Amino acid sequence: MVLTVCHLYPDLLNLYGDRGNVQAFTQRCRWRGLPVQVKEVNLGQPVEFADYDFLFIGGGSDREQALLVTDLKNRVDALRMAVDKGLVVLAICGGYQLLGRYYRTPQGKRIPGLSLLDFYTEAGEQRLIGNVVIEAELAGKKTKIVGFENHGGKTFLNGLKPLGCVLSGHGNNGQDGWEGARYKNVFCSYLHGPLLPKNPVLTDYLITLALARKGYAAQLVALDDEIETIANQAMVERLSNKK
Amino acid sequence: MKLQLIMALLVAKIAMYLSKLSGQGRGSSLPGMLALRIYPDLLKQYQGQPRKGVIMITGTNGKTTTSNMLSDILVYAGHRVVTNREGANLITGVATAFIKASTFTARLNCDYAVLEVDEAAFPGVTRWIKPNQVMVTNFFRDQLDRYGELDITISKVLDALKQLPEDVKLILNADDPLVARLTRETGQAAIFYGVRPDEALSSAAAYSREAKVCPFCGGMLVYNIYIYSQLGDFRCPQCGFARSQPDIEAVGVTSGGSGTQATICAKGLAKGIWPMYIPVQGIYNIYNGLAAFAAALSLGVIPEKAALSLSTFTPATGRMEAFRYGNKQVTLTLVKNPTGFNQALTALLAQRERQDILIAINDNDADGRDISWLWDVDFEVLTQYLEQFNRFICSGQRAEDMALRLKYAGVPIERLTMEREYQRAVEAALQGEGAVANILATYTALWPVEKILRQRAERVSIGANRVPSVS
Numbered sequence: 001m002v003l004t005v006c007h008l009y010p011d012l013l014n015l016y017g018d019r020g021n022v023q024a025f026t027q028r029c030r031w032r033g034l035p036v037q038v039k040e041v042n043l044g045q046p047v048e049f050a051d052y053d054f055l056f057i058g059g060g061s062d063r064e065q066a067l068l069v070t071d072l073k074n075r076v077d078a079l080r081m082a083v084d085k086g087l088v089v090l091a092i093c094g095g096y097q098l099l100g101r102y103y104r105t106p107q108g109k110r111i112p113g114l115s116l117l118d119f120y121t122e123a124g125e126q127r128l129i130g131n132v133v134i135e136a137e138l139a140g141k142k143t144k145i146v147g148f149e150n151h152g153g154k155t156f157l158n159g160l161k162p163l164g165c166v167l168s169g170h171g172n173n174g175q176d177g178w179e180g181a182r183y184k185n186v187f188c189s190y191l192h193g194p195l196l197p198k199n200p201v202l203t204d205y206l207i208t209l210a211l212a213r214k215g216y217a218a219q220l221v222a223l224d225d226e227i228e229t230i231a232n233q234a235m236v237e238r239l240s241n242k243k
Numbered sequence: 244m245k246l247q248l249i250m251a252l253l254v255a256k257i258a259m260y261l262s263k264l265s266g267q268g269r270g271s272s273l274p275g276m277l278a279l280r281i282y283p284d285l286l287k288q289y290q291g292q293p294r295k296g297v298i299m300i301t302g303t304n305g306k307t308t309t310s311n312m313l314s315d316i317l318v319y320a321g322h323r324v325v326t327n328r329e330g331a332n333l334i335t336g337v338a339t340a341f342i343k344a345s346t347f348t349a350r351l352n353c354d355y356a357v358l359e360v361d362e363a364a365f366p367g368v369t370r371w372i373k374p375n376q377v378m379v380t381n382f383f384r385d386q387l388d389r390y391g392e393l394d395i396t397i398s399k400v401l402d403a404l405k406q407l408p409e410d411v412k413l414i415l416n417a418d419d420p421l422v423a424r425l426t427r428e429t430g431q432a433a434i435f436y437g438v439r440p441d442e443a444l445s446s447a448a449a450y451s452r453e454a455k456v457c458p459f460c461g462g463m464l465v466y467n468i469y470i471y472s473q474l475g476d477f478r479c480p481q482c483g484f485a486r487s488q489p490d491i492e493a494v495g496v497t498s499g500g501s502g503t504q505a506t507i508c509a510k511g512l513a514k515g516i517w518p519m520y521i522p523v524q525g526i527y528n529i530y531n532g533l534a535a536f537a538a539a540l541s542l543g544v545i546p547e548k549a550a551l552s553l554s555t556f557t558p559a560t561g562r563m564e565a566f567r568y569g570n571k572q573v574t575l576t577l578v579k580n581p582t583g584f585n586q587a588l589t590a591l592l593a594q595r596e597r598q599d600i601l602i603a604i605n606d607n608d609a610d611g612r613d614i615s616w617l618w619d620v621d622f623e624v625l626t627q628y629l630e631q632f633n634r635f636i637c638s639g640q641r642a643e644d645m646a647l648r649l650k651y652a653g654v655p656i657e658r659l660t661m662e663r664e665y666q667r668a669v670e671a672a673l674q675g676e677g678a679v680a681n682i683l684a685t686y687t688a689l690w691p692v693e694k695i696l697r698q699r700a701e702r703v704s705i706g707a708n709r710v711p712s713v714s
């Protein structure tokens with residue numbers, strides 16, 4: 001058994017230390033002795049989504065994002081099929097927006113997304129920037145997730161399940177109190193920082209889901225998470241003191 | 244109105260005097276800020292006053308070092324120079340530099356103004372002061388949450404350049420596609436400097452490259468050789484945009500503990516070959532030296548004089564600043580973005596002695612509030628030489644995040660220490676078992692750490708034993 005990670009377009013989508021998400025996922029597998037490998041897929045390269053256990057899509061600048069919508073459009077049917085069969089996906093920031101129905105620019109132009117998930121994004125007047133704490137429910141347990149957001153678009157979920165509710169920060173749009181989106185095993189979020197290293201509960205949940213999909217329903221071995229916990233709590237405390 | 248100007252200068256000069264008394268004066272932009280509040284048009288008073296010209300240095304990395312190198316060369320060549328030496332590079336810092344050098348009626352007596360200007364502040368500063376030369380060092384990702392994305396930063400600089408008089412001369416890094424593009428886009432004349440593409444310098448690290456996409460046609464750039472980050476011998480197969488042959492080129496670059504050397508070949512400005520030695524480590528310092536050298540030549544300085552001045556260069560605070568504590572060699576380095584941090588790590592690895600490392604990370608506005616860039620730094624290289632490192636002490640407001648980054652890079656937990664207090668963190672580095680201590684800090688952590696170091700250790704110049712005698 002080997003868990004296979006697909007890092008989609010690392011050449012183009014690598015803003016805000018996104019590489020760290022792939023690193024956290026793979027390191028936490030390795031520390032437990034779970035064999036794991038990463039394949040980087042770049043523009044124009046063939047990809048069989050069905051062969052992967054975990055797909056990561058990061059954020060890029062507008063210029064870079066426009067380039068790859070075209071590229072991904074050709075692959076969207078295969079991706080949709082894999083998602084329906086439980087492929088574990090983490091999409092951050094620009095990668096998140098990409099999966100929705102459209103992005104509406106300040107001029108009112110609709111740039112179509114992949115329509116994998118039923119949300120939409122509109123350009124806001126101001127960028128939403130800053131440290132964030134949200135509360136999410138993962139495997140029936142409430143957990144505090146921390147990160148940093150920096151996005152111009154405001155995302156509205158259309159009834160889709162969010163990743164969590166905002167305790168401090170802006171979240172999807174600064175209005176409805178939600179952050180991120182969930183659909184089957186797809187997790188979307190505006191939080192980088194990167195997201196996974198400082199939120200080991202989420203990382204381990206993604207690993208568990210990926211294993212379960214492969215037919216391994218084992219309990220993960222506990223790791224020494226002292227530094228992760230301190231880093232996470234330091235931000236939770238800082239932001240709760242601010243209020 | 245004139246009275247208001249004198250008021251503004253008076254207030255600023257009193258603030259300068261007071262901060263000097265309290266020992267907090269370095270790198271300050273407070274006097275300029277106060278003066279601009281009283282007299283917003285202040286900078287206009289200085290326009291045209293430097294007799295021979297104004298040179299501005301902008302770009303992401305190397306501004307402070309390059310600007311200090313150039314002003315040192317010009318002073319050495321016998322000119323009077325006004326400069327913002329300690330890296331206060333916003334409009335307030337530029338104002339401070341002028342106020343400091345001028346009379347109470349804003350009169351200057353100088354040949355040149357050499358000004359380091361922050362990329363985001365460049366449009367604002369050039370509104371008042373028209374430079375005769377603009378040097379652009381490089382464009383890397385820096386403090387994203389302050390400026391938005393890199394594209395926006397570049398277009399701000401580009402738009403400001405287009406507003407300048409036609410006869411402005413650009414001095415550009417030929418190896419950075421994001422910089423080299425500026426001459427074609429502005430139509431302004433440029434002098435190019437660069438490092439000759441050489442297999443031996445080629446770096447394998449593919450992280451945090453910025454310019455994968457051609458700025459003109461959107462095609463993917465192809466590289467023969469990467470020097471570091473997106474610097475190198477690039478070419479766009481689609482539209483033909485490519486590295487241009489530099490007017491000033493460094494050949495055979497080597498860098499080690501005692502400094503960096505190369506041979507400079509010049510074509511356009513002056514013809515000839517000169518040896519260059521800079522008493523600071525790191526290939527990036529060759530770029531800084533080349534830029535200063537190119538600017539100096541274009542201002543008519545004799546090449547030998549420029550090279551000699553560079554060989555006695557003393558770095559500013561936190562630019563590989565050297566200290567001695569007993570027998571221990573201590574180096575303090577400012578880190579502010581992935582490219583600069585990677586360069587600093589390369590310099591650490593070049594030291595063969597066993598060392599203790601202190602990394603102090605803050606997330607104030609001046610540091611960048613978003614610290615996710617730490618994950619774009621290639622800390623993984625350290626774990627290939629773990630036997631070289633004793634302890635990693637993580638400090639500053641984001642000490643935990645730094646420790647976490649190192650943990651995921653593969654540093655064993657038992658070698659990691661978290662110590663938010665600077666005093667205790669510095670002490671731990673000084674008392675470490677290593678023969679060498681290397682301290683890396685972000686902007687707002689740098690000053691307090693440097694203050695402690697100055698109390699505890701002795702400041703030395705790396706090149707002190709190598710300075711050639713000036714006859």
Ligand SMILES: [Zn+2]
Nearest residue numbers: 457460479482
């Ligand atoms: Zn091109």
